[in-house]
Amino acid sequence: MSAVEHAPGRQPVExxxxxxxxxxxxxxxxxxxxxxxxxxxxxxxxxxxxxxETVEQALRRELHEELGITIGAAHPWKIEMFDYPHALVRLHFCKVYDWSGEFEMRERQSMAWQALPVSVQPVLPGTVPVLRWFAEERGFDGPTHAA
Known part of the structure; x- marks a missing residue:
């Protein structure tokens, strides 16, 4: 799995x-x-x-479907390509500071509010770069998650 190189000819999933x-x-x-x-x-x-769909439209739909919330503005942050064995994905990360509604785990998933270093594990490989970006922004020096 790589955040940079990927197999030629694979179409990324947005x-x-x-x-x-x-x-x-x-x-x-x-x-x-x-x-x-x-x-x-x-x-x-x-x-x-x-x-x-635009990125913001998809994000609004997905977060409502998965979490039962309605988000305010989505602030485009970073884009990262990630090559998983099952799919090449282009991840459009947006910061969201405002939402309404009660959180409902509609896919029977769990949720956790986290700070660095995160306490939940394992962390999906495509999530690791975001933790590094937070560390850079926040001046955090140390491991961002358990390996």
Whole structure:
């Protein structure tokens, strides 16, 4: 698995990812539900763009479907290509500071508000770069997660 190199000829899957940040600066991680690839791994919530959707539209739909919340503005942050054995994905990370509604784990996943270093494990490989970006932004020096 690599964040940079990927097999030629594979079409990337476009994925909108929500980096929800609360008033204390913590960020939300959710576990991948049973039956999905990497079940039990922790990640930032989101999902695939459907035909004709923008990143923000997909993020609104996915977070409502998965978590039962309605988000305010999605602030585009970073884009990272990640090559998993099952799919090449282009992850569109957006910071979200405002949402409404009660969190409902509609896919029977778990959720956890985290700070660095994160206490949940295992962390999905595509999530690790985001933890490093947070460390850089916040001046955090040390491991971001358990290996």
């Amino acid at each position: 994925v909108a990812v929500g980096v929800l940040i609360d008033r204390e600066g913590r960020f939300l991680l959710t576990s991948r539900p049973d039956g999905k690839v990497y079940a039990g791994y922790w990640e930032f919530p989101g999902g695939k763009l459907e035909a004709g």
